[in-house]
Amino acid sequence: MKIKTAMIGVLLAISGNAIADVQGSDFALSTKWEVSGFKMPESVFSSANHPWLYVSNVNGSEPGFISRVSKNGIIDKLEWATGLSSPTGSDIYQNTLYVADAKQLRAIDLSTGAISASFPADDAISLNDVAIDQSTGDVYISDVPGGKIFILKDGKLSVWFESPDIPFPNGVLVQDGSLVVANYGLENGEGLARKQWKPDDFGTLYKIDLATKALSSIEPSKKKGVYDGVIEFNGALIASSNPTGQILAFDNDKSYLIDSTDKGVADINTDGQTLYAPYLFNNKLTAFEPVAWDRITTRQEYLEKGADNYYGDEGGKSIATHDGIIKGMFAGQQLTGTWDWEGEYFCRTSTLGKMDLGSDCIQIDVTQSKMRLVLDKGEGMSVVYDKKSP
Incomplete structure (x- = not known):
């Protein structure tokens, strides 16, 4: 299914013009900066009210630690907080920075980076994400493998919520009197x-009324x-899908694929301006x-912004030429086909190796460096590709 889905979109190549003033919950993401050197970074804290980013390093079988990073991408101190097991x-x-750390909730003094208190969770398997109700100071902590949500209230840690509907509670977010919970996926035996993880195993976001x-x-x-992390950003709920590498937006009754990034995208966060x-x-x-x-709605727009460029992902790349030819390579298979324009849609017929991919008319959206294909005239599955060199 993955190959066919990827191939259905394999066709174009586009370099549109990004618009600086972004309105609404359907938007793309553009990289500001990237910094490496961490040891299995699982989570990042950020806030408009705090100058630093705090990155939790699981560090495999070795002791984990917290890194302090500036908002322009400079690692200030790689091992800023130590004495941890596998912080998330x-x-x-x-x-105080509250950090989930295996079967403990740690309190870390922001002035010194030292652990000021530890709260054991004897009923947990492995604590994962943390969200705090700033109006009360109540701390909510998810336990993904244990299927529980804990609360730290008045200095005591206890189980707050458990439901078979949320077998693997992952990311948590306090929002408008509710706790938003990202269920990683379904048990399904x-x-x-x-x-x-098959599509039938995929998760759902839930709201739990705090009262x-x-x-x-x-x-x-x-x-x-x-689902891994969940945040509120640019007017929408945003969630990361860890094993698929996708970042998705949800607003009212709509969902949008806003980016396809590297697999392993974990617990995202934001300071209101930037998504980390x-x-x-x-x-x-x-x-x-x-x-x-930038929505492409005419043949002429497509010829100006999309034709004769390569787009793709780690599986391969393809090009749709100005004279209606589609060609490329995905998963070691040759892609061939033709395209035309009908109404507001790019319509293609193509073959991958010996597999007939059939025909479809596709909504095309672009930025300067990415292309999004929404199948079935904007009503179907979405894929996002990066612009590639020839």
Whole structure:
């Protein structure tokens, strides 16, 4: 399915013009900076009210640590906070950074980087993300493999919520009197350590009312990703899908694929202006800013902004030429086909190796460096490709 989905979109190449003033919840991401040198970075804390970024390094079987990073991408101190096991999600309340660390919640003094308190979670398997209600100081912590959400209230850690609807609670976010929870995926007779997450296993975002604990699903998010982090950014809920490398936006009854990045994109965060994404397997932190998609609606626009350029991903690349030819290579297979323009859509017929991909008319959106294809005239599956060299 992955090959066919990728190939259906393999066709174009586009270099549109990004618009600086980004409105609405459907937008693209443009890289501001990228810094490497971390040790399995799982999470990043950021806030408009705090000058530093704090990156949690799991560090494999070795002791983990927290890095302090400037907002322009300079590592100020790689091992800023030590004495940890495998730190993951974090949040700040007053002058304390609260960090999930295996079966402990750690409190770290922001002035010194020293651990000021530890709260054991004996009923947890492995704590993961942290979100704090700034109005009360209540700290909510997810336990992905344990299927629980804990609360630190009045200095005591206890189980706050558990439901079979959320077997793997991952990212958490306090928003408007609710706790938004990113369920990583569905049990479906398997645990977390599975070789492949199939679409039927994908997760959903939920809201839990902080006062009543009433649970409701965020329907546009249903089975759209294998969710890790969740944030509010640029007027929408944004979630990262760790094993697929996707970043998605949800607003009311709509969902949008805003970027396809490297696999292992973990617990994202934002300071309101920039989206920060740690990559667990690539040992890097990337800062993104929102840019507008440029919708292509005419043949002439496509010829000016898309034709005769290569676009693709790690699986390969392709080109759609000005004279209606599609060609390229994906997964070691040759892609061939033709394209035409009908109404507001790019319409193609193509073959990958011996596989007939059939025909489809596709919505095309571009930025200066990316292309998004939305199948079935903008009503179907989406893919995002990067501009490639010939």
